[in-house]
Amino acid sequence: MRGLSFEIPNQYGRYFYDILEDININKYFWKSGDGEAYNIENNELGAAMFPHPYTYNGEDFYNQISAKDYYVIFADLKAFKEKTQVQAIATYEDFLISxxxxxxxxxxxxxxxxxxxxxxxxxxxxxxxxxxxxxxxAYITDHNDPRTALTLF
Structure with a gap:
C-alpha cells in the first residue's frame, strides 16, 4: 500500500486540516512546493497561503491550515521528521529512499x-x-498507481 486517493468538494474550507487532523501534524516539517492556495478574506480569494516554496515547522504549518478557510487549486506538501532531511522529492522512488x-x-x-x-x-x-x-x-497500491511523478508540474 502506497497511500490514498479521494475527492474533496471544490469549494473553500479547511481541507488540509480536515484531512490531516488525526495525525500529529506538529511532529513534522512541512515543505510547500509549487501550488496555488488562497486564504479566504471577506468571502473572496485573498493572499496566497504558500506564496513561495518554504519549509514550515509543525506548529506554524498547523496554524496556517487550521486558523481560517482557504481555497486550494493545486497543492504540493511533503512532511519530514527532521528539518535537515528536507529535500526535493520528484518520484515515488525518491520518496522511498528519502x-x-x-x-x-x-x-x-x-x-x-x-x-x-x-x-x-x-x-x-x-x-x-x-x-x-x-x-x-481508494488505496493506492503498486498495481494501481498511475503516477510517475510526485510533483504537480
Missing part, C-alpha cells in the same frame, strides 16, 4: 493523492476521509 514521510498532492481543487510510509497513518487517513464524506476513496 526521509520524507508523507506526500500530499491536490490537483484541480478536488483530486487528492497522499503517499505515506507508515501503514498505520494510511489507515487513519482512510478512516478520516470516510468520516469527512469524501468521494471515490
Amino acid at each position: 526521509q520524507c514521510e508523507i506526500v500530499l498532492l491536490i490537483v484541480d481543487s478536488s483530486y487528492v493523492t497522499i503517499y505515506v510510509k507508515d501503514q498505520y497513518v494510511t489507515e487513519r487517513l482512510y478512516r478520516k476521509a470516510v468520516q469527512n464524506g469524501y468521494e471515490n476513496i
